[in-house]
Amino acid sequence: MKDREFILVAHTSLPPKERLLHYIDQIYQNSIVTNNGPLVKDFEQKLKEVLGVRFALFVNSGHTALMMAIHGLKSKGKILTTPFSFISTLQSILWNDCQPIFADIETLTLSIDPNRVEDVLMKGDRYEAIVATHLLGNICDVEALEYLSTKYSVPIIYDAAHSFGIQYKEASIFNYGDVSALSFQAYKVLNTVEGGALLTHHSQLYEDLFNMRYFGLDVQMTPYNVGLNGKNSEIHAAFGLCNLESWERDRSRRKEIYYQYVDFFTKYNWCFPKYREGIESNYSYFPLICKDEQERNQLEVFLLKNQIQSKRYFEPSLNTVFELGFDYQPMPISESISGRVLCIPLHANLSHEDIQYILSVFDSFQNR
Ligand SMILES: Cc1ncc(COP(=O)(O)O)c(C=O)c1O
Structure with missing residues (x-):
């Protein structure tokens, strides 16, 4: 193969x-x-x-x-x-x-x-x-x-x-x-x-x-x-x-993929941010929020082993970037989300087969 x-x-x-x-x-x-x-x-x-x-x-x-x-x-x-x-x-x-x-x-x-x-x-x-x-x-x-x-x-x-x-x-x-x-x-x-x-x-x-x-x-x-x-x-x-001549066409394709993801991840009780009511998004990212940091890290490695890139948008929580020299201000929600977030592929170049494949990898991850 x-x-x-x-x-x-x-x-x-x-x-x-x-x-x-x-x-x-x-x-x-x-x-x-x-x-x-x-x-x-x-x-x-x-x-x-x-x-x-x-x-x-x-x-x-x-x-x-x-x-x-x-x-x-x-x-x-x-x-x-x-x-x-x-x-x-x-x-x-x-x-x-x-x-x-x-x-x-x-x-x-x-x-x-x-x-x-x-x-x-x-x-x-x-x-x-x-x-x-x-x-x-x-x-x-x-x-x-x-x-x-x-x-x-x-x-x-x-x-x-x-x-x-x-x-x-x-x-x-x-x-x-x-x-x-x-x-x-x-x-x-x-x-x-x-x-x-x-x-x-x-x-x-x-x-x-x-x-x-x-x-x-x-x-x-x-x-x-x-x-x-x-x-x-x-x-x-x-x-x-x-x-500027083609961005709307790309957005339509991303919107289709976005809603395929929404259907799948809702069905399997994954957590992801919801769009604010009244918005028509540009459908540029699909962040998943894992149960905990361990699950996020395992998912990241599992996707990579299956040839799928993902990104931690965004880690670290900015209030913890102490190297830049300011005092710690606790931000519990941001710190928790930063340790659990993972964005999965979402762009107009993804084919129907790519999406089916990505979702099948998620099936395997859930049944591992
Ligand atoms: C939220 C946010 N702000 C600012 C920037 C900086 O943009 P640029 O890479 O064009 O300098 C980025 C880049 O990805 C971003 O994600």
Whole structure:
């Protein structure tokens, strides 16, 4: 029997070569490869239309977008954040010399719990911002967080690295928050190989971020604010423009797989996070929450032996990354979930046979 190919947890959507060449031809005609060129502008315009936002700024990574968002709100001091996210969320806070204060997560959605956010805010300390993550194709309780943002005058930054294309109550999820930071890294729903974007409805914030992206210089090349080199290239924009043509088709395929998984794992009483009511997800991840850490580790090894990749999104719980030099704040839910979570393959390249095979491996795991 032919060896089965290794099944990856995620997959990079490469655009059809002829579509990419169409844009590469334009680059050669324009002789412009970077510095806010025509394809970057075109990509930003399309992002605004597709995502229903006033301002979009294409940058060179999701992490850069987060660092810029925090800096753009002139944050210096305490930032309230989630312990359950990728380390980029925490690093972007520390990079800005801010102090992370954590609020634990909801068990059902794994996103920051607004009740715990309010417990912290009520104590009266000043907070510069809330940095919350829309995680693994799900979303935060945006209405509750909006209410708290107004009540306590704290801006909200969404780490939206996983959230391209998500709708809530039939409108863009990016209607919520002061600024959202997206990632277009190779395995994301929309990829530009590497890249990210900042989305906002505030014109002053957009102008500040626009200048910050280009060494802090304004359009007259006069120093305007503290900046970095956050720009991205015409080649990366070309990938984005091509992939914008196919992301919805990929989402439909992922949605089919997602619901096959839901049927199977519900039938066999596996635990997995539930989508918040009113969301149309991008179906980008399928996290399972095992009984305990031992079961998670056994499952991971069992899948690997059967040629299936899985990923611990996310471990460790960020409040336990002591190497980065802050005091321990216990977050029992996040710490427990981090030790038990495992994401299984979910992408548009999975065939019907792949899914049948993955589910058969789960059958064997249960009957081992
Ligand atoms: C939740 C989260 N935030 C931020 C990032 C950083 O994005 P990038 O890899 O584009 O810098 C990632 C990357 O995977 C992520 O998962």
